[in-house]
Amino acid sequence: MITLRISQGSLDALRGAYKGLAEPRTLYLLQYSPAGCAASCTFCAQARGGDRLGRIPWPAISLQEIVSAGLEGFTRICLQTVLKPGFLEEAALIVKALSGKGVPISLASTPAPTYWLEEMKRLGVDFLGVGLDAFTPRIHLKASKPYPWATYIDYTRRALRVFGPGHVYVHLVAGLGETPSEALRLLDMLYGMGARAALFPLVSTRRPWKTLVDKRYYRRLQLAAWLLNTGRRPSDFFTERLEPTEKLLGIKGLEHAFLTQGCPGCNRPFYTERPGDMYNYPSPALLGKNLEAAMREAGLKR
Numbered sequence: 001m002i003t004l005r006i007s008q009g010s011l012d013a014l015r016g017a018y019k020g021l022a023e024p025r026t027l028y029l030l031q032y033s034p035a036g037c038a039a040s041c042t043f044c045a046q047a048r049g050g051d052r053l054g055r056i057p058w059p060a061i062s063l064q065e066i067v068s069a070g071l072e073g074f075t076r077i078c079l080q081t082v083l084k085p086g087f088l089e090e091a092a093l094i095v096k097a098l099s100g101k102g103v104p105i106s107l108a109s110t111p112a113p114t115y116w117l118e119e120m121k122r123l124g125v126d127f128l129g130v131g132l133d134a135f136t137p138r139i140h141l142k143a144s145k146p147y148p149w150a151t152y153i154d155y156t157r158r159a160l161r162v163f164g165p166g167h168v169y170v171h172l173v174a175g176l177g178e179t180p181s182e183a184l185r186l187l188d189m190l191y192g193m194g195a196r197a198a199l200f201p202l203v204s205t206r207r208p209w210k211t212l213v214d215k216r217y218y219r220r221l222q223l224a225a226w227l228l229n230t231g232r233r234p235s236d237f238f239t240e241r242l243e244p245t246e247k248l249l250g251i252k253g254l255e256h257a258f259l260t261q262g263c264p265g266c267n268r269p270f271y272t273e274r275p276g277d278m279y280n281y282p283s284p285a286l287l288g289k290n291l292e293a294a295m296r297e298a299g300l301k302r
């Protein structure tokens with residue numbers, strides 16, 4: 001029997017007991033390892049064992065319970081791997097078991113062989129998440145990522161060949177020490193390759209209720225990623241230091257940048273932020289209620 005972890009919000013929604021402000025639209029699963037992930041990324045709670053990831057608990061659940069459950073409320077399943085012996089083979093078994101549920105599947109992993117990616121696609125995975133996390137090779141080294149920077153870039157390229165342009169989301173943690181121009185350069189490079197960005201604000205591993213990145217910077221980063229998602233160039237609307245130009249205000253719908261960006265249906269409610277201090281808005285309704293504040297935080301309104 002395979003045991004997994006599931007985000008607390010996904011578990012509550014699965015069991016019909018969700019009482020929060022925005023239900024997860026994706027069922028978020030994490031591979032289980034009693035000792036946590038064998039990698040030692042400095043910013044990740046799973047590197048220390050226990051049941052936390054981001055700012056929330058991920059209780060254990062049997063794969064059988066998920067396979068037997070109705071998933072009507074979910075538009076996607078996301079399985080995140082951890083480094084442990086046999087994790088690639090186990091992930092393949094999990095994907096195979098879930099592929100009969102009729103729900104699209106995303107997989108987020110560290111660099112893996114191309115044959116495995118092809119197998120995952122054959123089993124029904126349509127989007128891949130790449131855990132690059134850092135915006136520069138310098139930060140990557142400092143954060144103790146398990147493989148060299150170049151290995152992640154090569155993995156992103158290989159994944160794009162397998163899943164196609166727009167189907168690879170590179171996970172990036174804002175606030176690990178990058179400058180705004182370094183962040184812009186990496187976003188440009190990734191979108192130039194055909195990848196997209198899923199942004200996460202840095203959460204304290206010791207005090208998981210605390211999100212550690214400057215809100216104004218994060219809002220502008222969201223805008224830059226959204227501009228790229230909509231086929232625009234951030235350099236046409238921001239200075240190199242991520243200061244907005246007048247032209248930015250002329251764009252219709254730019255508030256969509258403040259919604260969670262990721263695979264279709266990915267909203268990660270409160271994974272990295274408290275309900276009272278939102279970075280990624282998990283639903284248009286919540287964003288609508290806080291739109292003025294979000295625009296002010298971006299420095300686009302007084």
Ligand code: SF4
Pocket residue numbers: 026077078079106107108127128129130169171198261262263266
């Ligand atoms: S963007 Fe969302 S659904 Fe896609 S791999 Fe990342 S966390 Fe999973």
